[in-house]
Amino acid sequence: MALKRILVTGGAGFIGSALVRYLVTETQDSVVVVDKLTYAGNLASLAPVAASDRFAFEQVDICDRPALDQVFATYQPDMVMHLAAESHVDRSIDGPAAFIETNIVGTYQMLEAARHYWNALDDEKKAAFRFHHISTDEVFGDLHGTDDLFTETTPYAPSSPYSASKASSDHLVRAWMRTYGLPTIITNSSNNYGPYHFPEKLIPLMILNALSAKPLPVYGNGAQIRDWLFVEDHARALYRVVTAGEVGETYNIGGHNERKNLDVVHTLCDLLEELAPQKPAGVTHYRDLITYVTDRPGHDMRYAIDASKMAQELDWKPQETFETGMRKTVLWYLNNEAWWRSVQDGSYTGERLGLDA
Numbered sequence: 339m340a341l342k343r344i345l346v347t348g349g350a351g352f353i354g355s356a357l358v359r360y361l362v363t364e365t366q367d368s369v370v371v372v373d374k375l376t377y378a379g380n381l382a383s384l385a386p387v388a389a390s391d392r393f394a395f396e397q398v399d400i401c402d403r404p405a406l407d408q409v410f411a412t413y414q415p416d417m418v419m420h421l422a423a424e425s426h427v428d429r430s431i432d433g434p435a436a437f438i439e440t441n442i443v444g445t446y447q448m449l450e451a452a453r454h455y456w457n458a459l460d461d462e463k464k465a466a467f468r469f470h471h472i473s474t475d476e477v478f479g480d481l482h483g484t485d486d487l488f489t490e491t492t493p494y495a496p497s498s499p500y501s502a503s504k505a506s507s508d509h510l511v512r513a514w515m516r517t518y519g520l521p522t523i524i525t526n527s528s529n530n531y532g533p534y535h536f537p538e539k540l541i542p543l544m545i546l547n548a549l550s551a552k553p554l555p556v557y558g559n560g561a562q563i564r565d566w567l568f569v570e571d572h573a574r575a576l577y578r579v580v581t582a583g584e585v586g587e588t589y590n591i592g593g594h595n596e597r598k599n600l601d602v603v604h605t606l607c608d609l610l611e612e613l614a615p616q617k618p619a620g621v622t623h624y625r626d627l628i629t630y631v632t633d634r635p636g637h638d639m640r641y642a643i644d645a646s647k648m649a650q651e652l653d654w655k656p657q658e659t660f661e662t663g664m665r666k667t668v669l670w671y672l673n674n675e676a677w678w679r680s681v682q683d684g685s686y687t688g689e690r691l692g693l694d695a
C-alpha cells in the first residue's frame with residue numbers, strides 16, 4: 339500500500355499518543371499531530387517518536403479554522419484521525435462549556451476544513467481520503483440488563499455533558515457524509531486504560547494514590563460496570579479501521595473485559611501487593627486504602643460493547659486480556675515515575691493539577 343500522511347488531532351493525549359507511537363513505529367506512514375496542548379496534552383507522551391522524520395507537531399486549536407486550513411494546505415494529508423476532545427466526565431459536569439466548544443464546535447470546524455480541502459483533491463485522492471472520527475460507547479447511555487450489549491445500531495441516549503457533546507459530534511460527522519459526501523468513518527470504543535494515562539482517570543489515580551498511601555476513592559458502592567480496552571489494542575483497531583473499514587460505517591471497539599469498578603480497584607491492589615511489595619509507611623494492605631465516596635450525578639450503571647463487527651469484518655481482536663493489560667499498566671507506572679511526577683507537579687505544562695489532594 340502506498341505510504342500515507344495522516345493528520346491526527348489530539349495526538350498528545352492518552353489514546354492519541356498511543357496511536358501516534360503505533361503509527362510511527364509499526365507503519366511506514368507519516369503523521370502530523372494537531373493538538374492545542376490543554377492540561378490533557380503532554381508532549382512527553384510523544385517523546386519516543388519525536389525524533390522521527392515521519393513525525394510533525396502543530397500546536398493548533400481545532401476551533402481555529404484559519405489555522406486548520408493552514409495545516410491542511412501545508413501537510414496535504416491523505417486522511418484524518420480526529421481524537422481531539424475534552425474527555426473527562428467529571429470535568430464536564432463541573433464546567434460543560436469547554437466540552438461544547440471543543441467537542442461540538444471543534445468537530446464542526448474540523449469537518450469544514452477537511453471538506454474544503456477534500457473538495458479540491460483530484461479524483462483518486464478524493465476517493466482514498468478518510469475522515470475517521472474517534473468516539474465513545476458513552477453516547478449509548480446506560481445498559482441495565484446484564485445480557486445486553488451496545489451494537490452499532492443501539493440508539494443514542496447520552497447521560498453526561500461529555501457524552502452528549504460526543505453524541506452531537508457523531509451526528510455532525512454522519513451529516514457531513516450524507517450531505518456533502520465527505521468519506522467518514524466513526525468508531526465508538528469502551529473505556530481505555532494503559533501507559534501514559536492521565537492520573538485523574540480511575541486506573542492511574544488508584545495506582546498512584548496507593549503508592550503514596552492516599553485513599554482510593556470509589557464512587558457509590560463500586561458496582562458500576564465498564565468494559566476495559568488496553569489502549570495499544572485500541573490504537574491497532576483504529577489503524578485497521580482507517581485503512582480497511584467501509585466508508586460511512588460505524589465500528590464498535592471493545593475489550594471483552596467487563597468489570598465492576600470495585601473489582602478493578604481490587605485487581606490493582608493485588609497487582610501492587612505483588613509488584614510493589616515495599617509499601618509506604620502505615621499501609622499493611624493496599625486494599626485497606628479503599629474509601630467509598632458520593633456517587634457521580636447521572637452515573638451510568640453499565641457499559642458493554644459488542645465488538646463482533648470488528649472481528650468479523652476487519653479481523654481485529656484485542657491481544658491483551660484484562661489481567662495481562664493491567665499487569666503491563668501497573669508495571670509501566672512503576673517504571674515511569676518521571677512521567678507521572680511531571681504531571682502531578684505541573685512541570686509538563688506549567689499547570690499544576692489538584693491531583694495530589
Ligand code: NAD
Nearest residue numbers: 348350351352353374375376378379399400422423529530
Ligand atoms: P485525552 O483527554 O487524554 O486527550 C485529548 C487531547 O486532545 C489532548 O492532547 C488535548 O490537548 C487535545 N485537545 C483538547 N482540546 C483541544 C482543542 N480544542 N484543539 C486541539 N486539541 C485539543 O483524551 P483521550 O482519552 O486520549 O481520548 C481521545 C479521544 O477518544 C476523545 O475523542 C475521546 O472522546 C475518545 N474516547 C476516549 C476513551 C477513553 O477511555 N479515554 C474511550 C472512548 C473514546
